[in-house]
Amino acid sequence: MHNLRPWLRWLPAIAMMAILFAFSSQSYQEQSLVPDIEKNTSDQSIADWFGGIRFSYGGHEISVESVGGASFIEFFIRKAAHFGSYALLAALLVYALSGNTWANGGRRYFYAVLIAFLYACTDELHQSFTPGRTAMVQDVVLDTIGAACGASFTILLNRWRGAGRRRRA
Numbered sequence: 001m002h003n004l005r006p007w008l009r010w011l012p013a014i015a016m017m018a019i020l021f022a023f024s025s026q027s028y029q030e031q032s033l034v035p036d037i038e039k040n041t042s043d044q045s046i047a048d049w050f051g052g053i054r055f056s057y058g059g060h061e062i063s064v065e066s067v068g069g070a071s072f073i074e075f076f077i078r079k080a081a082h083f084g085s086y087a088l089l090a091a092l093l094v095y096a097l098s099g100n101t102w103a104n105g106g107r108r109y110f111y112a113v114l115i116a117f118l119y120a121c122t123d124e125l126h127q128s129f130t131p132g133r134t135a136m137v138q139d140v141v142l143d144t145i146g147a148a149c150g151a152s153f154t155i156l157l158n159r160w161r162g163a164g165r166r167r168r169a
Contacts, residue, residue, distance in 0.1 A: 010096040016089045016092050021123070033074045033078075038070045041069065058138050083146035089119070091112075091154045093112035093151075094150075094154040109155055112154075113144065
């Protein structure tokens with residue numbers, strides 16, 4: 001059982017990858033939050049708050065005027081989900097890698113972000129085969145930034161926990 005223990009650390013990261021794979025397997029229509037947002041808001045109220053914001057993402061203009069209020073809000077929810085899920089994945093990968101002697105010190109954080117980046121690439125490729133979904137390089141970049149933030153947060157958390165242990169000793 002002792003030799004198996006380091007491999008058990010990988011289960012949470014693998015579970016997160018499976019969840020991401022499942023979401024990538026769903027069509028846009030299956031995941032759309034637009035109907036729920038439309039039930040709870042009006043385009044006018046969204047335009048009042050966010051009407052002056054416009055930018056380009058993936059070669060398309062994102063603004064209340066160009067995509068509609070509910071789709072504008074959904075865009076930010078979906079991108080926050082990208083960022084957050086890959087931040088969590090990287091944190092779980094840091095945990096998984098901490099059971100391996102070859103990934104000691106700062107290397108485990110680098111490897112965690114690298115693995116998350118490579119998974120983001122394959123995830124976007126997978127999306128390209130899903131009806132109503134497209135693969136976007138911008139999403140890989142966003143996922144990787146999320147992974148870097150998740151790994152960085154884990155570094156800070158581990159240092160804080162380590163400092164607390166040293167103070168108690």
